[in-house]
Amino acid sequence: MTRVLVIEDDPAVRRGVSVGLRHRGHETVLVATGEEGLAELVASAPEVVLLDLMLPGMSGLETCRRIRAFSQVPIVILSARDDDVDVVVGLEAGADDYVVKPASAEVIEARMRAVLRRTGHAGPTGQPRGQYGDLLVDRIALRVLKHGEQVAMAPTELKLLLFLSAAPEQTFSRQQLLEQVWEHSFHGDYRLVDACVMRLRAKIEDDPRNPRYVQTVRGFGYRFGPL
Template sequence: MTRVLLIEDDPAVRRGVTLGQQRRGHRTEAVATGEDGLEALTASPPDIVLLDLMLPGMSGLEVCRRIREISQVPIVILSARSDDVDVVVGLEAGADDYIVKPASDEVIEARMRAVMRRLAPTQPDPPDGGRTVHGDLEIDRAALRVRKHGKNLTLAPSELKLLLFLSAWPDRTFSRQELLEQVWEHSFYGDARLVDACVMRLRAGTEDDPRNPRYIQTVRGFGYRFGPL
């Protein structure tokens, strides 16, 4: 049974999403404010958070940032805002996916399942029992752990999955569409923003100078590749 924390101030949306989740066998706790959401997350950690951006008091973006300070639980934003700026800002705050409301129960369920899949896509068995070293970056696939200069890095699930996938194919360039299908397991119009925002967050966590990345390199006009310089 998946434990879902829904943070949504609209009573009608809150009821509708909760009923949809319950019909699929999920245990859902629904709260109306960001403050109550943070309290609920601390008291009983969920498997995934569904988060509205337009909340009274503490905004959804601030809630997202605060969750990321204490937890790597998957976060899916539910918002009526669909502008590119809103989507990118939400993703940069630490969310793993972004769904524009109104959305059907089927769409929410599919996107939740995609975000929660932790196993990396099919890829060749890496050497050294799943542990590879690239300069000052150490990737341990078996432990799902990344270290830099010997210190553990805290990465969101989507960031970790993207790094695991790209580093399994060093020097191979993947388009944004290919990364959407392999890492996020869906291909909705406009979702290239997911890839770009996740790359920005990943660089911020793994690079000494994110503006001049050493590991996650941009191939202009096409996509990204992992190629330690």
């Protein structure tokens, strides 16, 4: 059973998501505002957050930013439009995935399970610990250190780094990364990949505009190194 914090202001959507997830064996904590969501995040210690972007008062985007300021809990955005610019901004603010509303409980659960699996996924076979310049990637402890200091990472950021660094100099397309990291088997939305790369670079690169570790292969995708 997974404890899910649902931050959604529409009572019908909130109730529908809760009923569907409870029917599938999950526990739900329901709130209608970002302010309530932040309080429940501390009080209830959920394992995953479902976050609507269009909230009264504190926006979903600001709520996402505030959650990421102190927690790496997986966040899945609930969006009424798949082309909403707020989705991109939400991903850049630290969300791990998004679901377009209306969505079935099966779809929501699948996305939840995918982001939760990232927390304990060590990527492809590789050395348990890899030292790359001033960056240490520990695949056993699932942590990353830069200049000896631990870097706080959301599950998706960590899994992306583990996956890329396990095969230095190998280039992966955005579609390959969607399938391996986000576990999306369909021709997916590359915004997920690009936003996560941007967040990852901000955390591990000395100069994110001239990345040393996560490099762009123009017209194709990304690779780790060469260093």
